[in-house]
Amino acid sequence: MGVTAHVSPRTTKTRRASRVGDRVLFGLCALAGVIVAITLVDLGYQLVINAKPSIDRFGFGFLGHEAWAPNFKVFGAADMLYGTAVSSAMALVIGAPLGIAIAIYLSMIAPRRVSAIVGPLVEMLAAVPSIIYGFWGVIVLAPFIQRIEPGLHSALGFIPLFGSPQTTGISVFTAGLVLTLMILPIVSSLCRDLFLTVPRELTEGAEALGATRWEIIRGIVLPSTISGVSAATVLGLGRALGEAIAVSLVIGDANGIHASLFQPGSTLAERIANQFPSPVNSLHTASMFYAGLLLLVICLLTSLGARAIAGRFDVERRYARAATA
């Protein structure tokens, strides 16, 4: 190629062109980064200024106040915070172990061909839109829940969580199950990728020493990936906390704090989805912005928390994988 002949005496013209080109490309890339940063800052700003009337009126009392009565201009988020916590906790309690188990199956138990089919199928659960989960939940799942509630109540009724059954199947319990389905693919695919990065020497060494598969999982795979697994779980939690549409269809958007999971309830995101399009007064809108602000803060903390937990670990693994690939 002709290029080699011209390397040292490059004409000033091409050098200038290359310098300008580099600057332009760098400028565009940096601009994109600046836009991301501005978006994030403005996001917080818009929520604060639009929530301001409600913040001025209720202050931090909003968090502990249980009433939500748009007609009387009284707003509090306590029951939404409770509903958000309970429904997400339920999703996590069921979804995290199930997701980790699926990841174990895909990375260690299933034959390669099987996991090449089952893995993508599980990930498809993440592709299903939340509105479809919502309608499936309300039309297919809720009637089923309604039928099994009495059984659960009579078997586990001594735990306050399984209170007396309702007639509709619209409940925190149903919402928790729908959220479980939604976080399952997140936890399982992240954990599977983590488990696959565990060095073969370690697992094979243990196998050579006569460890069973469970002993390898418990003694080597889980301890060496525990931070990543926790981070994956927290990311799943973040998804559950912020889900609006699916939950708004199955939880009932009801006020009040109930011990029983079979009662309808509300979450921060769900309340906004349900009531934002038809506000009763401007304080109602502002209070929903306030709820959105709370949700933003919670999700901010979960994302940063997941990052902190995964820490250096994740980055090193990723680079290691990129280097070997």
Added chain:
Amino acid sequence: VSGIGHTLSPGDPPLFDPTAPLTATGNLRWRAIVSRLVDSGASVAALIAVVMLGFVVYGVVSRGASALSLAFVFTNPQGLVGGGILNSLLGTVEIVMIGALIAAPLGVLTGLYLTEFAGRRSRTGRAMAVALDVLQGVPTIVTGLFIYGLIVIPAHAESGIAAAVALAIVMLPLMARASQEVLLLVPGTLREAADSLGVARWRAVLTVIVPAAAGGIVTGMILATARAAGETAPLLICNSIYNPLTTQLNPFKGVPSVPMLIYTSYDLAVPEALVRLWGAAFILLVGILAANILARLLLARSRAKMGGA
């Protein structure tokens, strides 16, 4: 065990019986049982996930298939329950495309910044990675509220463009992350080869690195776009006021969309509206799953190509 220092008498059982069957006993057997139980537990967990996916897809397909017809796809709705969903389909395509056109360049440029310009230890690079993580963690309903404050309130009107911008914010971190991951996979030897030929950085990026990663980048874009197509929360906040009966392609007006059609059909509480709901849900779900499968095939192909290089 205590064989040393005392002699075996002829009546004692032999210390090692070579004819005994090789079955685990005691502790070893217990360990094998536990491991077997964990194996089957994990397999059952995977089975549960696949079966649930089957339930959801079957639930939608079995109810939606009966609503489908050419007229359902190619005519506008007539009245509250009759007719098709053409206007909503067109509106969704328009909103999602506008959003993707905004998000795609920003996402690829951000990915390029992270891989080509910010070093591994660079502070700005790390800050941007955190910003993308946080942005990805923002619930879509909050994104909707943000755009409501940013665009809908100043414009005094809900609009398709507001929803498109909200969807762009949903897509942006997904596209940036996907681009970053694929760009990291481009072999360092390609960059070094370009450098050694004296190719300017920007030319190397545009003619060598990005083309090498193109398959993965496109895959990321398809996945992010499919994700955004099913988003309902931002539409509900920013684009919920529109005429449901006519086609509206002016993005500065309220534009009908498939997710909103599904969401509002439920409130009508008449059986015919439910038929339309499931028909629309069927088209939405099949479209999104098809896009996912397509993206996967594309990724497998580009991986194979890159592995060969």
